[in-house]
Amino acid sequence: MHTESRPAEAIWVGIDLGTQSVRVLLADDAGRVLALGSGRLTSRRPAAGARRHEQDPRQWWEAAGAASRQAFGALTLTQRRAPVGAVAVCGTSGTVLLSDEHGVPLTPAIMYDDARAADEVDRLNARLGAGAPVQVSWALPKIGWLLRRHRAGGAAGAYVAHSADVIAAGLVGHRVNTDSSHALKSGYDVVAGRWDRRLLDAAGLDPAALPAVVAPGSTLGTVTHDAAGHTGIPAGTPVVAGMTDGCAAQIAAGALTPGAWNCVLGTTLVLKGVSSVLIDDPAGAVYSHRHPDGGWLPGGASNVGAGAVAAEFGGEDLDALAGEAGRRYEPAGAVVYPLTARGERFPFVRPDATRFELGTVSSRAERYAAVIQGVAFVERLCFERLAELGADVSGQVSITGGATRSGYWNQLRADVLGRPLILPRTPEPAFGMAVLASAARRPAVAERAAAMVARRAVIEPRADAHERLTTGYRRLVAELDRRGYLGASLRASRR
Secondary structure, X not given: OOOOOOOOOOEEEEEEEOOOEEEEEEEOOOOOEEEEEEEEOOOEOOOOOOOOOEEOHHHHHXXXXXXXXXXXXXXXXXXXXXXXXXXXXXXXXXXXXXXXXXXXXXOOEEOOOOXXXXXXXXXXXXXXXXXXOOOOOOOHHHHHHHHHHHHHOOOOOOEEEEHHHHHHHHHHOOOOOEEHHHHHHHOEEOOOOEEOHHHHHHHOOOHHHOXXXXXXXXXXXXXXXXXXXXXXXXXXXXXXXXXXXXXXXXXXXXXXXXXXXXEEEOOOEEEEEOEOOOOOOOOOOOEEEEOOOOOEEEEEEEOOOOHHHHHHHOOOOHHHHHHHHHHHOOOOOOEEEOOOOOOEOOOOOEOOOOOEEEOOOOOHHHHHHHHHHHHHHHHHHHHHHHHHOOOOOOOOEEEEOHHHHOHHHHHHHHHHHOOOEEEEOOOOHHHHHHHHHHOOOOOOHHHHHHHHOOEEEEEOOOOOHHHHHHHHHHHHHHHHHXXXXXXXXXXXXXX
């Protein structure tokens, strides 16, 4: 990544604890990226078919230190004279572990996509009865699984920690409060501003094992001398509560004003926006984080995404396929609902949903066209679901995620949605955390994002493409309806 050597008024540190790496980004007040470091992470996954995914939180701390030292080591002499203002950390939503009273990990981390607690989910939902169901991706059932097995071993004094809490505790030298963003899927009621006793009772959890919850941007402590030696972050630097990686990406995209949305297309598709009012979805497909400035950040995560391309076209020349798809297959002869595994979370909740294909294709390029068009069609249906729930979807739409490397797919998405799409200059969750950290001295994160976030490009929809591609979209929606996947209200709004 390009770095700048100009003097900085202050340096803001963002740490992104991802699945494959830890990334540490240093930015100045104008949003210029001064340096970026990374440290590799490894996972433990049993044999194929097992539903477990663990990481060693001690490796997180080692990798975070290496990445941070790399970033600070890349600063110029001029830049090193600037004060370091604050640091914020983001992590994957739904990743949890147990720590001791000092914040030191006691167990491996159960990752967000680990499904070992499926039986816990079934018991929870049976106890809760009607209402939005607890999902296997939530941290709550994993917490119950961890605590029961930890106590069965005769150990006591275990506390729940999210992935970002581990790095923050390492920096400040003690167990930390967690932020409301990471706590959301652990049973925190963001509306009432407290842990949800109904959920905790159903899960059999003692509230004393849970951390106190604070707003993103709240000060958690300051970097210790030991942590400064490990990371290169100066001792005494404030550490502020962060947000989940999805919210961090939203900040990095500058989507922080009412009606604005950020669409993250990676392995899966995630939409996050801004609303001045709480969006209520009885089905549970749409959930809301608290906006750091007040208001709400509604969003949803689909199981459809670029993972379908990786699964079917891994190792092939995607640029060549995209070129032929654009010339010959708009729309493709087949319509594909491109799930890679059973179950869907958004724009509807259907654990029994499966991939389907209507029609036939004549070449690999046409099959590629059908798959990426299917993802774009689901993205359009997500926006229609949000609008049906009363969300404001009239603002700017930014796109981030690994799939944005494909210029053709970006154009296709703009065409299917029929609206311009913005490519942010620095779509890194770590950059979003640097922006959040910079608000430690200024109360409005949206104001800081306006000053720091820049555009790389704007993709305009082609005049004739939207209607042409709508034919395939309608075929997909009709088949989803025929299979009973669409709820009654979404079906009525579509008609």
